[in-house]
Amino acid sequence: MKFKPANTIQDLQYFGEFGGVNPSISDSATYTFLKANKMLDTFEGEAEGCYLYSRHTSPSNLYLGEALAAMENTEAANVAGSGMGAITTTLLHFCGANDHIVSSRTIYGGTYAFLKNFAPRFKVDTSFVNITDLEKVESAINKDTKVIYCEAVSNPLLEVADILGLSKIAKKHNLKLLVDNTFSPMIISPKKLGADVVLHSLTKFINGTNDTMGGVVCGSQQLIDSMRSVIDGSAMLLGPSMDSLRAASILKNMRTLHIRMKQHSKNALYLAEQFEKLGLKTVYPGLTSHPSHKIFKSMMNKEYGFGGLLTLDVGSLSKANELMESMQEQNLGYLAVSLGFYKTLFSAPGTSTSSEIPDDEQKEMGLTDGLIRFSIGLDNDIERTFNAMKDCMIKIGIVKK
């Protein structure tokens, strides 16, 4: 397959019913057939271009799926009503009773809870490993392993997966490498680095306006077809389907993703550098102090920068809370979970998005009480933002005047 540049979403052209510059929205749950025998063919997956029922797919969902497949350089994609809807159905596609998964231990709290607490109901077991240690990853593989699972840039610790290295291990053992690329859309192209499947929560950067949930699985046409199968497809039967109106609105937002990612990255790099200069414990893949800075640089599509996420460790939960409240009072951002918004969002992962992870395991993976995760916004004057943040830090006593 010839790889296309990451901006191919700009090249896609769909016209609406009356020559509109946006595709028409398929505002229908079910579809009529002119000929009765066509219906059976469609059920059996043999009637190309016919729609059946919107849980299966809809024209609007296909447009969005095509744009996401173009972005991730995969043959096809299937959208879902949330990131978790895409992730869980994909994992359950590849794994059933007595199968085993090797997963990064620093992943989104919901995915962690699914693998740790829910998947064992189906006898799907997971070994959680330090994903940056390729030897540990390989030694966790056993005869039942089907999948290696990781996030390109992990939530919330911003560990960076060596996707090329992981894909070599996956190929050697005949496993599938699944990469959640939610933190680094456009920046990292996991498929080009050998990943088999790329997942996203569209709720974050890709939609970017925090008005809807969404998810996607990007992979081969054969994978997407089988996940949508009416007979035994996980996406079709578990039913996380996205609504057509939402698919249409996400597609429109996606067209500015490349511009937004550049601005998120520019602002985050500036703040990370300034915070580090103040002597604060700052984690950002764009800093040379980041343990995986070199690997990130080797994988990234340079023009999009190092992403919009950074973390600060301010020493204690009480200081973290004080700082977040103070910044919110100054209108520098919102104390909220999630990411990829025009406004900066901050939260303490230990007590929020990663609270599913038990305390002792949090400690082991380096998730400290004083950690604040920042999703840096699209601020036009980031220097002004920095100065106001610094004032908050001086006020609560973590930075000297």
Ligand SMILES: *Cc1c(COP(=O)(O)O)cnc(C)c1O
């Ligand atoms: C938010 C998030 C998810 C889950 O997506 P939802 O849209 O909230 O279901 C999965 N992975 C990562 C990295 C996330 O940040």
